[in-house]
Amino acid sequence: MSAPLVTILDDEPAIRTMLSDALEDAGFRTMAFARATEFEAALRSARPDICLVDLSLPDRDGLTLVHRLALEQGATVIIISGRAQVQDKVTGLELGADDYIIKPFDPAEVVARVRARLRRDSATPQSSETARFNGWVAHFDRYVMEDESGAETPFSHAEGEVLRLFLERPKRLISRQAMQEALGGAAGDSFDRAMDVRISRLRTKLREDPRNPRLIKTIYGAGYIFLGDVTWG
Missing domain, CATH: 3.40.50.2300 (Response regulator)
Incomplete structure (x- = not known):
């Protein structure tokens, strides 16, 4: 190797x-x-x-x-x-x-x-490169999300890290501190703002209503929770 x-x-x-x-x-x-x-x-x-x-x-x-x-x-x-x-x-x-x-x-x-x-x-097993959730398929080997019609939407490596974090911990509260520990980088305003932007972009790509997202919920003062049903492989 x-x-x-x-x-x-x-x-x-x-x-x-x-x-x-x-x-x-x-x-x-x-x-x-x-x-x-x-x-x-x-x-x-x-x-x-x-x-x-x-x-x-x-x-x-x-x-x-x-x-x-x-x-x-x-x-x-x-x-x-x-x-x-x-x-x-x-x-x-x-x-x-x-x-x-x-x-x-x-x-x-x-x-x-x-x-x-x-x-x-x-750290992520290479066998887990595809996740299915709520009509979407996330292909982490190609950095694209595929909808039910087969249309593909690309995402960045950094957005993919956030998406994978949510998909690996569905229906569990993920605090800002837990995100920082999992994704690396120094805690602080710049990290928080970058996470906010990445999550906002993921919501847009998932065609979420920004005022009432169904999948990625913000729990104010606590963190985020992903409400989808996820199947890997």
């Missing part, structure tokens, strides 16, 4: 070298790119386990790229950025990133975050 592949997209040569060296010393394979066009071309033949993406790119808007990676590729994305404002972090998480690391950083922290993300991704 080959080592996990981590791609690095950053226009600073020193950052690419530092991360490549640290990750390879930790046992990962790496591919590093200075431009988004080179990175996107490589994705036609490579399937990375983790994508490290800088937001300040010379040839493409980083946030747009993150959203496309998360939604169309179903990729696990960790943003590495010098943008330290809370709003940038929230926006990145809202657009589908799985984590956000602010520059300057210790490369050991990046290695630890990559390992933690891979542990969470591998």
